[in-house]
Amino acid sequence: MTREEMKTKKIGVLLGGLSAEREISLKTGNASLSALQQLGYDVVAIDVNKGLPQQLLQAGIEVAFIALHGRFGEDGRVQGLLEMMQIPYTGSGVMASSIAIDKVMTKQIFSYHQLPTPRFDFMRPGDSTKDLLLRCQDLPVVVKPSREGSTIGITIVKNQTELAAGIQRAADLDGTVLVEEYIDGIELTVSVLNGEAFPVIQIVPRSGFYDYQSKYTTGATKYLIPAPISPALYKLVQQAAVKACHVLGCRGAARVDFMCREDDFQCIEVNTIPGMTATSLLPQAAKVAGIDFPQLVEMILLDADIDK
Ligand SMILES: Nc1ncnc2c1ncn2[C@@H]1O[C@H](COP(=O)(O)OP(=O)(O)OP(=O)(O)O)[C@@H](O)[C@H]1O
Ligand SMILES: [Mg+2]
Structure with missing residues (x-):
């Protein structure tokens, strides 16, 4: 959709939701909501619960910006509902979302396409x-x-x-x-937007394990952007990230996580709704690529669609 068309639409930021990652989704959603408000879009927050169809109808939502993480939001279920209601939505469609949420299925597809993944x-x-x-x-x-x-x-x-x-x-x-x-090595992540890889980030959690606390506490993790790795590995992981999104059929924004020992990289998973909080990886990578937060949110929004 063009910017002009989008400006005429009632946009709902779908946030909160029913998964274990509800708190993170509220942060992603509220950050995206304020960015869209600043840009002059007609946007409201929709805190997702079982009554989602009624919530969407009552608010007159014409485009959905999905800021949900985990199950019931990142896994294709909400996408399926929006397809049924013919409401264009951001990010991956039903199939890519439901495959990517399942790490086992994702790894089986990686193996089929010769994308390295840990045994x-x-x-x-x-x-x-x-x-x-x-x-x-x-x-x-x-x-x-x-x-x-x-x-x-x-x-x-x-x-x-x-x-x-x-x-x-x-x-x-x-x-x-x-x-x-277990891969005893360094951790890299590559964000992909509309089929293009952003700068590679090396993640260095101070505790040694990139757990919940390291992910969401300011200062608990060092992010090296661009990752100080060999130019060969840098290119390989960017190519692998784009390929991983392509083979799963992802759309819009995604983030692909890797563990690496020297130049041997192993792809561990694909996130189809990357976090957009203050410490999140996609906005940091975008910034280094010269795209500020509101611009990034707008790029994701303008790509909203239904499955083709
Ligand atoms: N095979 C592995 N070897 C070593 N460390 C790993 C491996 N798999 C995962 N980890 C560590 O555990 C963290 C979480 O793993 P993973 O990315 O698979 O799960 P997640 O909970 O879905 O993450 P996300 O928040 O990115 O959705 C990784 O960031 C990494 O630090
Ligand atoms: Mg991960």
Whole structure:
């Protein structure tokens, strides 16, 4: 949509929501909302609950800016509802969103397309935990609920006695549990907007683990932009990030996370609704690329569409 067309529309920023990442979504949503207000758009906040269809109808929303993280927002469900209501929305469509939220499915697609990803095992709902435990002998591993974000429910398991508890912790959040080879290396992230990679960020959490606290506490993590890595690796991860988004069919903004040992990079996941808080990665990368926060929010907004 052109800027002129968009200025005539009633825009709803969908925020809050029902997932474990509600608090982060409120921050992403409110930051995006004020940027759009400053730019002169007719925009309101919609705190998403079960009554979302009525909320959208009552407010007369014509375009949805989705600022939800985690389940029911980043996973294709809200996108499906908006498709049904024929309301254009920002970011990835139903299929890309529902695949990207599931780390196991994402890794299976990466493998198919020869995108390097750490070795892994998993259990789906109904599978035996005992069998998974028995298969995971090679430690350390990282145990993750397949469909969460913000490091919620993730455990780095260094010895066999911690494994069962780690699996249980993840299983409490999602019936699908991923057990992944631990990569002892540096962490990189590449944001992609409309098929183009932004500057690579190296993430250096002071605690050593990029957990919830390191992600959202100002000063808890150092961000090196552009990442001080070899030019070859820099280019490779940017290309891999674009490819990862392409093979999943992502649209709009996304962020691809990597763990790297020397020049060997491993792709760990794709976030289809990257955070837009004060400490978030996408806005920092955009800034280095010369795009300020309101401009970034507007670029995401103008790309709003329904599935083609
Ligand atoms: N295979 C791995 N080896 C080493 N560390 C890892 C591995 N996988 C994840 N981590 C660490 O755990 C963090 C969270 O992992 P991941 O990005 O998969 O989960 P997430 O909770 O979905 O994150 P996000 O907040 O980006 O959505 C990573 O940022 C990284 O620090
Ligand atoms: Mg991540």
